[in-house]
Amino acid sequence: MRRIIIIGTGLIGTSVALAMRERGTEVLLADRDAASLELAVQLGAGTPLPEDGPDEPADLAVVAVPPAAVAPVLLDAQKRGLAHVYTDVASVKAMPLQEAAELGCDLTSYVAGHPLAGSERSGPAAARADLFLGRTWALCPVEETDSRALERVRQLATACGARTLTVPAAEHDRAVALVSHGPHVVSAAMAARLRGADDVALSLAGQGVRDVTRIAAGDPRLWLGILSANAGPVADVLEEVAADLKAAAAHLREGGEHALERVTDLLVRGNAGRARIPGKHGGRQSRYAVVPVLIPDRPGELALLFQAAGVAGVNIEDVSIEHSPGLAVGVVELSVEPEAAQRLAAELRARGWSVPG
Ligand SMILES: NC(=O)c1ccc[n+]([C@@H]2O[C@H](COP(=O)([O-])OP(=O)(O)OC[C@H]3O[C@@H](n4cnc5c(N)ncnc54)[C@H](O)[C@@H]3O)[C@@H](O)[C@H]2O)c1
Numbered sequence: 001m002r003r004i005i006i007i008g009t010g011l012i013g014t015s016v017a018l019a020m021r022e023r024g025t026e027v028l029l030a031d032r033d034a035a036s037l038e039l040a041v042q043l044g045a046g047t048p049l050p051e052d053g054p055d056e057p058a059d060l061a062v063v064a065v066p067p068a069a070v071a072p073v074l075l076d077a078q079k080r081g082l083a084h085v086y087t088d089v090a091s092v093k094a095m096p097l098q099e100a101a102e103l104g105c106d107l108t109s110y111v112a113g114h115p116l117a118g119s120e121r122s123g124p125a126a127a128r129a130d131l132f133l134g135r136t137w138a139l140c141p142v143e144e145t146d147s148r149a150l151e152r153v154r155q156l157a158t159a160c161g162a163r164t165l166t167v168p169a170a171e172h173d174r175a176v177a178l179v180s181h182g183p184h185v186v187s188a189a190m191a192a193r194l195r196g197a198d199d200v201a202l203s204l205a206g207q208g209v210r211d212v213t214r215i216a217a218g219d220p221r222l223w224l225g226i227l228s229a230n231a232g233p234v235a236d237v238l239e240e241v242a243a244d245l246k247a248a249a250a251h252l253r254e255g256g257e258h259a260l261e262r263v264t265d266l267l268v269r270g271n272a273g274r275a276r277i278p279g280k281h282g283g284r285q286s287r288y289a290v291v292p293v294l295i296p297d298r299p300g301e302l303a304l305l306f307q308a309a310g311v312a313g314v315n316i317e318d319v320s321i322e323h324s325p326g327l328a329v330g331v332v333e334l335s336v337e338p339e340a341a342q343r344l345a346a347e348l349r350a351r352g353w354s355v356p357g
């Protein structure tokens with residue numbers, strides 16, 4: 001694709017833009033929020049879409065705004081003739097499709113889409129070009145959809161490193177209620193218990209509670225829009241989870257062999273369900289190697305670490321810090337090109353850093 005337009009330069013829109021820029025596609029960006037647009041431009045995601053549109057329609061326009069804004073933004077883009085083909089990335093599909101039809105959008109050139117990749121963070125600062133690598137990208141064509149439009153959106157997903165799954169919108173929404181929207185609410189319910197947690201409990205927080213609550217950090221406004229647009233299927237999942245939790249609580253209070261067997265049954269069913277999730281721990285594939293470094297909790301340590309990487313001539317592509325409150329050390333994970341990982345580890349060890357593995 002020669003040129004695409006991204007409307008909505010948040011986490012997903014900017015990530016698509018960065019992925020396509022890496023492949024040499026020209027990207028024109030628009031967002032109603034001037035600061036988001038400016039940051040996306042500074043990150044190298046593309047150039048601002050001129051007020052009066054492009055000189056000729058782009059190959060594709062990606063509408064990357066919250067679910068409730070998809071149909072009106074699509075209608076406006078189509079009226080302005082911004083592109084030949086349009087897609088969106090919203091986490092629900094039936095509602096935007098229905099609203100697009102009601103507003104009189106052209107459904108032949110619009111392919112509803114949803115990349116199953118994201119983050120608990122929002123905005124362009126959290127965007128990354130490799131966000132979609134190895135992930136599934138759902139496409140929900142309708143009867144009216146032009147097959148060439150479908151093919152073009154499939155090309156976009158493939159160019160971003162994802163594999164596509166074509167699925168009817170209603171089926172998509174029921175499926176994501178189970179694998180994405182329900183889990184979000186469950187995570188929020190557990191994380192909400194921590195609001196009143198005391199210092200002892202918080203200092204005992206390990207990886208388990210971090211894993212279970214990571215997605216609870218997501219933007220409540222965006223998530224309310226997602227959940228309310230998929231209310232019935234999400235409520236079905238939550239009722240089943242609630243029934244399991246209620247039964248587990250009752251059996252634990254009751255105690256005794258029989259009751260505890262019922263708790264074991266839930267844990268075993270949990271093992272079986274978890275084992276069915278495809279892929280390596282469901283995690284994002286990355287093209288980078290990760291070098292873990294133990295780092296003392298002292299001012300200036302990170303600066304020294306980055307300086308050592310500079311001396312080794314290694315570019316740090318990404319960095320994350322695992323740090324438990326009150327502990328004197330943390331683990332910094334440096335993401336680097338695979339061929340640079342050994343060189344970096346050797347340089348850091350030579351300078352006295354502890355690099356496990
Ligand atoms: N966050 C995730 O993990 C994730 C994953 C897959 C899909 N999605 C979907 O992607 C879409 C965007 O989510 P995000 O996480 O990138 O959100 P975000 O908040 O990071 O970005 C949304 C952007 O859309 C802009 N915007 C809102 N209304 C607009 C309008 N009318 N015109 C132009 N710009 C407008 C906002 O200013 C913002 O910059 C949502 O539909 C969401 O359901 C999110």
Ligand SMILES: O=C(O)C(=O)C[C@]1(C(=O)O)C=C[C@@H](O)C=C1
Nearest residue numbers: 091115116117118119120180215
């Ligand atoms: O990894 C995360 O942080 C996400 O929440 C991503 C996630 C998901 O549930 O998998 C969340 C919502 C999107 O619609 C797609 C992906």
